[in-house]
Amino acid sequence: MLTSILIALAGGAAVGMSRSINGRLTMDRGAFRASFWNHFIGFALLTVFVVLFERQGLALLGQVPGWAFTGGVIGAVFVAISSYVFPRIGAARSALLIIGGQMIAGLAIDYLRGTAQFSIGQPAGVALILFGIYLTRFSK
Known part of the structure; x- marks a missing residue:
């Protein structure tokens, strides 16, 4: 239980750092470009991870209902909104x-x-x- 709590806290810290860094990128390039690069780099990293360690996960992709992928859209909107508001407030x-x-x-x-x-x-x-x-x- 303690390990899960520490991992969750580390995840929260990572979100805070990521939003702050993306907020700085937003000031230079705009919220949508910052969000694009955030997701592009994350996609590249996760692609390498999946190819190296989770190949069986790709076979299960067709069994997932289509609506389950809307989380990615919501996540992209979240990153863009966060990138916009962090440097402002x-x-x-x-x-x-x-x-x-x-x-x-x-x-x-x-x-x-x-x-x-x-x-x-x-x-x-x-x-x-x-x-x-x-x-x-x-x-x-």
Whole structure:
């Protein structure tokens, strides 16, 4: 369990660093070009990884429903949006807003899929997230 938590924290740090670096590239080249290069380099790296280590995964590709690939479109939009907002509102505010949006969307998805049990802490947590977003937006 501790290993998974540390890996998740490292992943979060990687996202923060990636968005910050891409935000800098956005300032020089624009959000869509920065997003393109982010995805192109990531695609190249993952292509090498899949070819070297996951060849059996390619055979399973045809068994995946088409809608499952929309995550890539959403991911590309996320990177473009992140690249645009990071240099404009800063890393801390961007991260808080992104994480807040992820938590709210995750809770909504859990409810829509019927995988979450309702507890009073959940709406209280969402309220705290919204309050935190408000504080970062209006604090000096």
